[in-house]
Amino acid sequence: MKESDRHWLALRQAICKRRDRKISTLPEFFQLFPATAVTEKAVDGGRWKEYTIPVHGKSPSVLIRENCELHVALQDLVCHRVNKGVDNTGNIKLWSSEQVLLYLILSNRVCQSISSTRALNVCELGSGMTGLASFGLLAHAPVSFGTFWITDGNEKALENVQRCFDRNIQRLNCDTDVHVRQLLWNHAESSLDTSEKGVFDLIIASDCLFFDGFHADLAQLIRILLRPGTGRCMLLQPKRGRTMDSFVAIAEQIGLSVSVQSNYDPFISKLDTEYTEKHNDTYKPDIHYPILIEISLMQERNA
Template identity: 30%
Template sequence: MEASATTNKASSLRWALLRRALLGRPASDPDERSKEGDKHISRKAARGFDLIPCQAIETGNSREACLCYTLPTAPSPKLFLHQRADNGVDLNDFEICNRHDIDNTGLVCRWPSEEVLAYYCLLQADMFRSKKVIELGSGYGLAGLVIGMVTEAPEVVISDGNPQVVDYIQHNINANLAAFGGTKVKSMLLHWNQEAASDISDSFDVIVASDCTFFKEFHKGLVQTVKFLLRKEGRSEAIFLSPRRGDSLDKFLVEVKESGLHYSIDEIYDSKVWRRHEDFINGNDSWPNYEKDHCYPLLVRVHL
């Protein structure tokens, strides 16, 4: 009974969050819950792992935010990431999601796994040398942009199934064009549940994705997309960084196995990421709604 009451309370609070976002009510509204309570029940990422230094840049646009990342590689290049401002929900988002059979999580925020994936790619830059790369379900495109800036990949495609998100990806590519050197970086609208264009079949050496295994209804389409895109010759692979999120990741891996693909899974793949995780778990650093199941991404490598 106590567990049920707790669950109902959390659900009610999340509905209050949605109501406030839709109505544009300020958090100070006496009829609404406090911001402090929001931090504990919201599934929206309150913060990240702080692996890549960044600071907010003034845009002069109340609907848009810009972050400037300083990549920890010589000569410390700057990466500019434009995203939607964190101040509400546009009802048009839901109409577009229904029309395209997609979700809007790429617009909500930068999820913790995105930063971890970008950081992992920074450390494993040699993995992408002379490789054709695609990022799936990229959100604002942080990892793909990092790969384009610091590796010697000849081509990087940054994709998402949401056309609004793809517009942001292209905006971010344009904002960082001078930093890509000889790497060709482009955006692509790619829906996992629809047949992909034949000209990209069997053409990618490396696929990367973060937090893309949450929605179980997209598992089959995601796995088939990976199988369709991976180059059949050579050592091609897909790299996923995803939290378990209940049984979502496990069910995704069942789908991977049933498709004939192979995978490995690693929990401690980087000492710095693991130390940050332990700090949050032990209360040495503050992340009010941090849960390992929901926030800590596991490394999954999938190959033919």
């Protein structure tokens, strides 16, 4: 099988019904946080799980409602072509890059390292239907948060995120101003107030580079939202052929400072080595190993 086809096989598995036994089952990698089912039976195509997030001696847990439908209609998967540029990949599953992103931010004390005397403003782009990285950060609360946006373009995904927020509000135990918000990347300039631009200290996103048609809008949105001087954006996703490189080129063209790192955490690198040795027939770094992209505004823009 071609390397470029393996990622789309994972998507195809979600489309095809279980009775299609010709499609092999792909193992899941980088499942970093233990999860236990809260409900035995699915309700309305979803099942609640409790994720425990043990990092730096703290082990808070959050409740996440995940999709457990047997299949996703093909027209729903490619709905970005006709639905205002909004894709449906975030409603298919909890992609492993989200877990790695949350682990990386917490274990490396990213929030604490950002230079800021104020409460940290955070925005997750493309949260999908779970927003696990956001809820994990809010549960751990490594610093004081000010405004915290959990965003996606897909209304169905946001409905589920809101359900997760409502279910977790007592667990989060914080005074953060949390907004579950629809944010269409191709309409961001006109939909955002002036007071909402250039105010985010940390922007996070995982597996948001599936479709290269979104790359220019995503890069511009990051440029609009990021705080000049100290703002930091972290994107995490597998390389997937030229997909990631395409986004990096666009981001640099519009004046963003971009750093790409593959060896960003010893534990994640160790897992990569183990997967390569034990699962060399199914584990392919190009489609499984998350690469870190860090973005900031060019210094000349901060003068």
